[in-house]
Amino acid sequence: MGGRTTRQRRAVLSALAGCQDFVSAQELHARLVADAQSIGLTTVYRALRDLEAEGGVDVVRDEAGGRLYRRRPDDGHRHYLICRCCGSSRPVDSEIVEQWADQIAAETGFAAVEHTVELTGLCADCHTTEDQEGVPQCRWDPAHQDSPGRARSCAS
Amino acid sequence: MGGRTTRQRRAVLSALAGCQDFVSAQELHARLVADAQSIGLTTVYRALRDLEAEGGVDVVRDEAGGRLYRRRPDDGHRHYLICRCCGSSRPVDSEIVEQWADQIAAETGFAAVEHTVELTGLCADCHTTEDQEGVPQCRWDPAHQDSPGRARSCAS
DNA sequence: ATAGGTGCAAAAGATTTGCAACTGG
DNA sequence: CCAGTTGCAAATCTTTTGCACCTAT
Numbered sequence: 319m320g321g322r323t324t325r326q327r328r329a330v331l332s333a334l335a336g337c338q339d340f341v342s343a344q345e346l347h348a349r350l351v352a353d354a355q356s357i358g359l360t361t362v363y364r365a366l367r368d369l370e371a372e373g374g375v376d377v378v379r380d381e382a383g384g385r386l387y388r389r390r391p392d393d394g395h396r397h398y399l400i401c402r403c404c405g406s407s408r409p410v411d412s413e414i415v416e417q418w419a420d421q422i423a424a425e426t427g428f429a430a431v432e433h434t435v436e437l438t439g440l441c442a443d444c445h446t447t448e449d450q451e452g453v454p455q456c457r458w459d460p461a462h463q464d465s466p467g468r469a470r471s472c473a474s
Numbered sequence: 475m476g477g478r479t480t481r482q483r484r485a486v487l488s489a490l491a492g493c494q495d496f497v498s499a500q501e502l503h504a505r506l507v508a509d510a511q512s513i514g515l516t517t518v519y520r521a522l523r524d525l526e527a528e529g530g531v532d533v534v535r536d537e538a539g540g541r542l543y544r545r546r547p548d549d550g551h552r553h554y555l556i557c558r559c560c561g562s563s564r565p566v567d568s569e570i571v572e573q574w575a576d577q578i579a580a581e582t583g584f585a586a587v588e589h590t591v592e593l594t595g596l597c598a599d600c601h602t603t604e605d606q607e608g609v610p611q612c613r614w615d616p617a618h619q620d621s622p623g624r625a626r627s628c629a630s
Numbered sequence: 631a632t633a634g635g636t637g638c639a640a641a642a643g644a645t646t647t648g649c650a651a652c653t654g655g
Numbered sequence: 656c657c658a659g660t661t662g663c664a665a666a667t668c669t670t671t672t673g674c675a676c677c678t679a680t
Contacts, residue, residue, distance in 0.1 A: 359636040383539025414574050428595035435591050439584035514662040
């Protein structure tokens with residue numbers, strides 16, 4: 319990344335690397351603090367903002383509109399399928415969608431067409447678990463997951 | 475819609491019908507007030523929240539994560555191509571994406587897969603206008619459009 | 631030395647909620 | 656009548672900013 323190499327930036331990068339799935343700035347900060355790292359929430363926000371600008375992370379929004387970040391694979395931007403229950407995520411092949419977007423661009427005369435695609439569902443683990451009495455309870459919504467499920471998605 | 479038929483609900487529905495493009499709760503409220511309608515912002519939020527729950531509107535998020543609403547065509551949910559400059563929107567054919575999403579669901583074992591797709595670009599009008607010196611200035615971002623462009627998208 | 635980075639406290643915004651007053655059916 | 660609606664003020668919550676103080680380079 320462009321900026322200076324500070325202890326804090328390194329910590330954010332490292333914490334991000336330890337996450338398989340999407341995390342919010344707040345979550346990442348909480349992890350860092352829990353890991354005895356001294357860093358301000360503001361700094362985490364700024365580091366993630368910069369990383370986003372540099373293309374170092376992929377971003378999605380949670381149901382409340384908040385940003386969730388995930389380190390971007392080396393091979394460029396990707397789209398993900400995210401479990402609404404446990405928060406686990408996996409990149410999906412989106413060639414078709416990319417082509418579709420290009421085609422729309424050509425047909426409509428719009429320029430600089432960009433696309434956002436988010437897939438959410440319930441992963442095998444989550445919908446297999448016998449709690450299928452109606453709608454699953456844990457949701458991919460910050461308000462309902464003050465630790466459960468999503469936790470498993472990061473290393474230490 | 476389910477609830478009671480009050481003057482306010484009717485006004486919201488009507489204002490929404492007069493909009494071709496996506497509007498925020500705040501914008502809709504401003505329009506209503508400008509139109510001499512007496513209605514509280516809170517009420518507009520509640521009406522839109524209810525409409526969303528009933529499937530009466532399509533929703534997208536602006537760059538800041540805020541919700542933007544648009545009356546849903548009678549033939550079910552759609553995806554849109556929105557101009558980042560003037561805010562105009564048009565439904566696009568997304569059959570391919572729907573199928574793609576279904577296929578992903580089948581391949582991954584995820585259940586209840588839902589998708590969000592947003593296409594943004596610069597419409598013919600906006601990128602034809604000679605202001606092509608570099609990046610267009612007006613953006614599909616609430617912070618940069620305190621009236622220009624987007625205005626044209628609603629009737630009256 | 632010095633531009634860039636930090637972090638606290640405060641600001642900003644969008645949306646929600648408590649609650650008492652109101653009203654459609 | 657009375658459960659559903661309203662609207663104002665106040666509360667939430669996430670993200671941004673002002674500013675004085677640090678620190679890689």
